[in-house]
Amino acid sequence: MKRINFKYIIGLLSLTLMLSSCLDEDPMMDPGQSEGIIELFDISSLLSNPTGNNFPHIYDNAHDIAEEGRSFNIIVSHSGTNAAPEDISVEVEMDLDLLNAYNAELEEYNLEHPDDEEVLLQLLPDSLYSIVGQDDFNAFIPRGERKDSIEIWLDTYHFNPSVKYAIPLTIRSASSGTISGNFYQALYVVSVRNAYDGEYRNEYVSNISGYPEGTNTIELTTTGEFSVVMGLIGVYSNEVFIEVHADDDWDSDTEEGRRRNPVTVECPSLGTVTTDGSSYWDNETETFYLSWYTSGGYVFEQTLTKN
Incomplete structure (x- = not known):
């Protein structure tokens, strides 16, 4: 078993540099005396690039699975x-x-960091999205306004939960203003998460040497409509899969048992x-109670409480 190699990213410094360059890409440019900058920018969902490069900029949009x-x-x-x-017309493709x-x-990054592998992105198929109220990604910023919002509807119910999709966009032209040299391109990553996805307080007991018991924080990540994956006891990179049998009662004879669903574990x-x-899985308290053992003799007890 390999210990998790946690990433350390100096996100604040990178973001500060990006924001600075966004509004003043030429140090000799006075924004008050020059054309505005046309860009793809949304601070609310901006992510650090896992490869360590500043470009392209990546915007993360994770959504619930919904009909x-x-x-x-x-x-x-x-x-x-x-x-x-x-009025400004912006061509976006x-x-x-x-x-x-x-x-x-x-x-290339994955080859250099085999213990910290990143998932490749797949182009979002046309069948899984639509652009609301228009046929393309082109934007129109009216006089006196500062932005245009292009609404994208996603058919999340038919997403593959194990896939990270992406909409890659580039600004090709603008009828007025200066196209940003930094934020003229962006990758909009879209994925789905189920009800069990998220951060948990993990209390564990095991018979692994050096880790008889402990408490840490662990991420559970969607792999299917009713399944998630986590690292082994929040310490090792071994993948542990949890499947919730949402259509079954843990105990159909009691009210308490009916709000619980049985689960199975795989590693x-x-x-x-x-x-x-x-x-x-307890639906009311959003807690997993796990007891499992392996053919090789490892034994685990875990209580995972959603934060």
């Missing part, structure tokens, strides 16, 4: 001191070359796993 779908906005901004001095270049960087790297019948 009615979910929506998010792509922001095309007129940045600077003043609002748009006139899907850019497959941008996505391919980024995935090539990720592949392929440790061989065959047996999940004790006392294991369940």
